[in-house]
Amino acid sequence: MRTPTPRPAPGIIGHNRTMLTPHYCVFPPEGIMDSLLPGWPGCIIRFQTSPAMGARFAQALLIAPAGHGSAGLLDDGLEHFFYVQQGAFTLVAERRTATLGPGGFAYIPVGMAYALAATAAGEARAIWVKRPYVALPGVPAPGLRTGHRDTAAREDNGPRWRHLLLGTRDMSMDFEMNIMCYRPGAHFWCIETHIMEHGLVMLQGQALQLLGRDWHEIWTGDFVWMGPYLPQQIYATGEEVIEYLLYKDVNRDVSFGADARPGA
Template identity: 35%
Template sequence: MPLSPDAHHSYAIPLAGHPPQTQIMTDRAVFTEAYAVIPKGVMRDIVTSFLPHWHSTRAWVLARPMTGFAETFAQLIVEIAPGGGSDLPEPEAGAQAVLFVVGGEVVVTLDGAEHSLTAGGYAYLPPGSGWTIANRSDAPATFHWVRKRYVAVDGIDQPEAFFTSDAAVAPTPMPGTEGRWATTRFVDPADLRHDMHVNIVTFEPGGSIPFAETHVMEHGLFVLEGKAVYRLNRDWVEVEAGDFMWLRAFCPQACYAGGPGRFRYLLYKDVNRHMALNL
């Protein structure tokens, strides 16, 4: 059964195409020792990648493990043309995935069951699940694909697959914020089976992260809606719908959402595991 899109939310997708020759080159793209900002204006046709065993598909690779930077995850925006998809989407047996649809419709098949996901649709796919994906519609489908190698723990079961949507999960207000800052949590934070979270963070106009978060979790943040100023390490940067921020561990971060509308982003972080000492 299809999961309906949330009529109250819009989701940014890449601009694609190419800018005209008359456009000046100045943009907000930056890569530093602590963070990167990949603005929507640089997500063009020329930087897409094609993937083995994917058909009529292209991807913008936003993050990949890099020694000395962020090492736990990869994040792609995948665009499947009508009739495209993959029967062998995941090349690594130990990789888990989250899919979050921002445009169009895809059908994910798992254990013989079909799950139709439209804008706002969310899937968690554990390692070794053997899923497939197809676009059976007459329009392109676009989704985020977050991949992380699962870290198994003796005595703790591997999580099972699940399918839901942005519309189906109520945001949880952060304490003391009167709802100005809330998180849509697709997984219970206390569920130690999961070693990553991919959530949606929402700020109402005037909402903020009022301190410089400095922590071990790595982040990928894709701005789904709105605009804000974001503190990254020593810098305040303006970000808007369609931008991606990539933060290594311990990069200080804060945020102020000035409006006029809500500011929302898809957030990855690694969680719930001991720090490996055998590097």
């Protein structure tokens, strides 16, 4: 008797939300595979975007078991930003030590060695952004910065508001990190088409995101990369406030070289 050929589960095609184009991506978290790096023994790194995709920065989810982290002090010639989602990390940089819990963040400037490790309390997770720093003549480079979303400046606009974590209207910074928040049913007021590039991680909730000519449903944990000039807009759906962490490059003029980097 012939054994029946296994069939895929109903809806396996229709429920695929993953999309990659030359101008944007939508990546649900379950499809992003683990990477292991020599400078981070025992840790898992899940890269969400990088120059291999066409982005001009790299972003990842760092997962560190209790007591694990970087292999001592690291300095790779890049600037770094960490936003803690779970657990707690101990940061050592510039002869300072800080503990970062959920909602805590740190910016490590280019040329500064740092060490980061999960505390003994349990597994810790952080969103990690890194990129080359673009210096501005006559403007000193930024220094080490730490903070928490609850004490960051907040900008309100009715049903929309944002927590200004890093870089807003600061010419020494070449990128911003903000947490954008929308009440259910709220939306951005226009379709954006700007020079800035984005990395978006959904921290909470459900939304419809316009990318180019297509609408995509995004949920908690999803990652979205948006290249320069991509038409984009977001609507908050579901029954809870949506929150997403947003990377944006800013404060630098256009470049005409082979490594042209957009800015604002």
